[in-house]
Amino acid sequence: QSVLAQPPSASGTPGQRVTISCSGSSSNIGSNTVNWYQQLPGTAPKLLIYNNNQRPSGVPDRFSGSKSGTSASLAISGLQSEDEADYYCAGWDDSLNGVVFGGGTKLTVL
Amino acid sequence: EVQLVQSGAEVKKPGESLKISCKGSGDTFNRYWIGWVRQMPGKGLEWMGIIYPGDSDTRYSPSFQGQVTISADKSISTAYLQWSSLKASDTAMYYCGRGNKYYDVLTGYQDYFDYWGQGTLVTVSS
Numbered sequence: 001q002s003v004l005a006q007p008p009s010a011s012g013t014p015g016q017r018v019t020i021s022c023s024g025s026s027s028n029i030g031s032n033t034v035n036w037y038q039q040l041p042g043t044a045p046k047l048l049i050y051n052n053n054q055r056p057s058g059v060p061d062r063f064s065g066s067k068s069g070t071s072a073s074l075a076i077s078g079l080q081s082e083d084e085a086d087y088y089c090a091g092w093d094d095s096l097n098g099v100v101f102g103g104g105t106k107l108t109v110l
Numbered sequence: 111e112v113q114l115v116q117s118g119a120e121v122k123k124p125g126e127s128l129k130i131s132c133k134g135s136g137d138t139f140n141r142y143w144i145g146w147v148r149q150m151p152g153k154g155l156e157w158m159g160i161i162y163p164g165d166s167d168t169r170y171s172p173s174f175q176g177q178v179t180i181s182a183d184k185s186i187s188t189a190y191l192q193w194s195s196l197k198a199s200d201t202a203m204y205y206c207g208r209g210n211k212y213y214d215v216l217t218g219y220q221d222y223f224d225y226w227g228q229g230t231l232v233t234v235s236s
Contacts (some may be wrong), residue, residue, distance in 0.1 A: 002154065032218035037155070044205055044226040045147075045155060051220050088155050092219035098171040099145075099157040099221050 003028060004089050004102035011108040017077040020105045022089030024070050028100055032092040034072040036065055039086045039104075048087070049074060076107075084109045112138060114206055114227035121233045122196050129192035130230045132206030138225075139163040139182070143209030144189040145223060146180060150202045160209050161189060196234045203229045 005023040012018040022034065036049040047056050049065035052072065064075045076083055089102040117131040132144060145160035159170040163182035170180070182189040189206060207223025214220065 033220045035222040037223075039155075044229050045207075045223075046226065047222060047224050050210075050222045050224070051217070056224060086154075090155070090157070090222070092221040094219075096172060098159075098169065101155045101157060104154040 002103035003093060003096070003100040004091070006087075006089060006102035006105045008103065009106045009108065011110055012076075012079045013110045014079055014081060016079045017075060018079055018107065019076075020074045020087050020089075020107070022072040022074070022102050024072075024091070024100075026070060027095040028070075028091050028093040029067065029072055030070040031094060034065065034067050034089055034091045036063075036074045037088045037090065039088065041085070045088065079109055081109045083107060112208065112225045114138070114144075114208060114225055116204075116206055116227040116230045119231040119233070121235070123236055124196055124198055124234055126196050126234075127192070127194050128196055128232065129190050130204060130232065132189045132191075132227050134187050134189075134208065138208050139184050139187040139189075143211055144182060145207050145209045146178075146189075146191045147205045147207060147223075148174075148202045149205065149229075155205075158191070158204075160211075163187075163189065196232075198234050198236075200232060201234045203231050205229045 033051045037045040038048045039045045052067040053065045086104045093100045114134045146158040148156045158174045161168045163184040179192045206227040208225040212220040
């Protein structure tokens with residue numbers, strides 16, 4: 001059972017907009033920033049969004065993040081086949097004194 | 111270009127010890143944290159802990175405290191993850207990452223890995 005709750009799966013067709021949710025509590029998302037990672041099959045994770053809504057250099061602006069209260073969301077617009085991957089939210093937890101990850105959401109592009 | 115290069119795959123028996131490594135550039139080891147993340151077969155990511163090579167300040171996840179040791183040698187820009195007695199349940203892919211840790215009174219803690227190693231597969235089997 002992960003501290004941050006994500007739906008196990010999501011799907012969309014090319015060109016669609018998809019959102020992935022991440023639900024936490026006052027000790028993590030509620031008081032700290034949220035980050036999102038993309039893990040393509042068989043590869044290392046890659047930072048997608050940091051500080052709730054910031055994109056590292058090289059990440060397309062099709063990817064966006066938001067946070068409200070104790071929940072966060074990752075939105076992917078103009079869905080492409082290469083977006084098929086696992087997506088993880090993460091952030092610092094004050095109670096556990098460490099970083100916590102969501103369980104991951106497997107995105108399928110139909 | 112920032113690169114983190116991890117040591118190769120390992121196959122060990124239960125009870126054996128192991129130390130895997132993560133080598134980066136000098137700038138990385140002078141200014142950033144280096145953390146470790148576990149991914150068991152078919153499962154999600156788990157934060158194990160993090161070290162600041164500059165002064166060896168080390169933090170562990172409660173789940174991994176006492177189970178592993180994180181260390182670093184700043185002189186050769188290398189961080190390590192080690193086990194004194196492996197178990198079959200330690201079978202997993204282990205990733206290192208360059209850690210960014212900041213605190214802002216308005217937004218709280220920012221703690222993320224902006225670059226990752228390629229991963230080291232550890233298999234523990236009798």
